[in-house]
Amino acid sequence: MSTAALGYVLGGRFDLVEVIGEGGTSTVYRAIDRIALWAREQNPEVAVKVIQPHSKMRPKLVQLLHGEARLLRDFVHQNLVRIYDSDYDGKYHYMVMELLKGRSLAQILADRQGQPLSPSVSFHIVNAAGQGLTHMHNLGIVHGDLKPGNIFMTSTGEIKIVDFGTVITLGGPPQCDRAKAVLDQIGLLTPAYASPEMLMGEPRAESDDVYSLAVVAYLALTGKHPYARWPADEALKANLRPAQSPIISSAQWRVLASGLALNRRDRIQTVGEFVQSLGRPPWFYRLFGQRMPMSG
Template identity: 30%
Template sequence: MSTAAPRLLGGRYEVGELIGRGGMAEVHLGHDTRLGRPVAIKILRTDHARDAAFLGRFRREAQSVAGLNHRSIVAVYDSGEERILEAGGAALEIPYIVMEYVEGHTLRELLNDSETGTIEPVEAARIVQQVLEALDYSHDMGIVHRDIKPGNVMIAEDGSVKVMDFGIARAIADTQATMTQTQAVIGTAQYISPEQARGETVDERSDVYSSGCLLFELLTGRTPYTGEPISLTYQHVNADIPLPSSVEPTVPPELDAIVHHALTKDRDERYPDARSMAEDLGAFRGGMPISPVATERLDAATQTIPVAAGHIDEPGPRTDPDTASMPLTQQRRRSGGLGWLMAALLLIPIALLGWFAWDASQGEEIVQVTVPRVVGSDEDAAIAKLQEVGLDADVDTVADDAPVGQVISQDPTEGTSVPEGETVGLRVSGGPDEVGVPSVVGMSRGEATRALEEADLEVGTVTKEDSPDQEGNHVISSSPGPAEPVAKGSKVDLVIASGQVQLKDYTGQSVDEVRSEIYGLGLQIKETRRESSEEEGTILEQTPGAGKVKQGRTVNLVVAKAPPEPPGTVTTTVSPTSETTEPTEPTDTTSTTEPEPTSTGSPSGSPTSSPTEPRSTRSTQSTTQSPASP
């Protein structure tokens, strides 16, 4: 059966197995056939490739990102487009980017694998410092990352830090009306800056804010703000800045100050650039004082504030990061806000009753209006459109793949005639409800199924492969892979070990050369030696033969050995001069000699002479004469 040729991009890059999948692209392990090295190939999903405006921005962005060259940035080697034909025959250009393949793990995977879900403070500072150094370089090159998160930071096998996905987030952001819509594509509402949440333009200080969120999570095991996407965007804009030590008391005060300064709502009061924050982290790691502005602003922010009108607490700086004054102060502010909110809510029914009584007394005719179409609009735009015709909106946020904040359905539908003042129900996307895929490699099929179900996921397609590394019915790999974010209820495909391995025919080969290969398949070897004219060590027979065999089976090999020499064999060495003999001395004809007896073989096989042989007679036996004989 013939094997299909590998998919080839640009006539050069072989597309291999899928190693990552995100909301906008898929990443494959690839092979550069020209340079003979592994690469990672990010291929845009076809649904994004249909947007002509996006394609133009992606092309320009890919060109600029390819110029980035920094030790802490995953290198981009090449980019291009693959033309495919859709079902209707239309041609579609699919962009791709060829990147450096990094052996290692993402920060997301390391956090998920950690028992505490955190990273030791000094190591966390080192990692984020290298991230900021990469950002400082990219900012100098005119590129804002816009999507700093644990899933976009790799830790290589040697501990070095590599930042991924430069430029692509920027290309996506350029095609969106607001950053809240963008986050549905990028999927990182936990890390967006306040200006991103408000839909304003972003700059390098937005990456500083996201880096502060990243550092907070490494120190505490959670992001600064939690909740649904809509709630998260509100918190980034309006909520108090939490301190890492309020979640994890062992966090040093210097890191509290650095995180607080990075998470300042007003970007003009934030670290002015990535380099400044990186320098503070370097100072902390070296035991040196951090910048005064960071510590002073933390002290100012943790001053005790008024609790109620006419009563003010004694102000004083917060010197102990483990004290509870900060959470208490925040609680008092929130309590005061809740009091006003409760008062307002109590007044609403009274005001409504009064309005209805007044409206009934007027006896005016009810005005009918037509419901406009708002599906596909941003939530704020939809509400404004309804208000223009005198309608109210009741918003229900639900998990959906549509961009965050986009209206996905309305009730009543467009064109319906309703009384003025009627409420239209809107279902608004809160983005996909995502979970991380658990690591199931090495588990039995039943264990993997239970682990996926506990994560609100389902088992998708199950295929079997031969593998020497996993026992039969145990998981070899999953797709999506471990820690990949996917929507709840998604299906995860599994590759299960068949319990068999493919054995080759080794007859005719040297047993010394194939032992390690056979053992590498998880098989045993039994050798039997047999005399043969073949070179010693050659495999004469193999049982079982080539084909699939069960893991752990014994392979019987019949191996050649040299036959022994036959008994009584004599090796006679003839010198180069053995054919030249001395001239025979003349025999005295008058003397009488006895006839020479016939030579007989001795038990040892060497010829012997009769003891009565005359001295004057030469032996007829062959002798060995050395070159030095006279």
């Protein structure tokens, strides 16, 4: 059984009209929702993620796909891509999502060929992604795989987090037995953006997403990975330290460096604190100091 061909009507409802993304385990299509079309809705287009049936990891991928949909289909937030449902039509397991038009942060950075984004754009992206993560954390969920490829900027400038294949409840173990051994094997864990604790299979915490978001922030502000793309557990063993960014204030650098800490105990613990502190202008610290209360 091959990947669904264009023109196939998935589940008797979704006309597959264009491939918009493809990886080793799944294909994402732009599709027309026939029910929405018949109801004369303004926008009948959706995105549909289809598990490639020939994948050796298909049983685990199917479990993750439907688990992701059941966990997140009731989550509504302006900075999270909307997941509508998942299903199986006898041939293909699939998930139906909001269709986004624009580019991923990975594509934006690749086009810049190592040149950083401006601080204002960087802070906008980090703050918006942080708002989405905070919403997830408030509902007891950790993302677990935040990276430039999973942050999307729409054509109207909105920021959306996409791809939730590794989400798990706070304090719970990774969905597979060992994060590094299994999630990486099926392409659902990205070692260059995962915290040391995730790579070592420890229970999830909000600070895991803080670390990933801090790596994204550093990359946006400098054009470089803070640890030269070394996995965090190896960077910890090698005692690596990220170079300070010259385009942000010393106080902001202390915030960013705390987010990048390779020991959880040294890291800012919540995404909310991280994005608020990082986004404060230099004059704030001059007037109030580094430890000004967050409220007010």
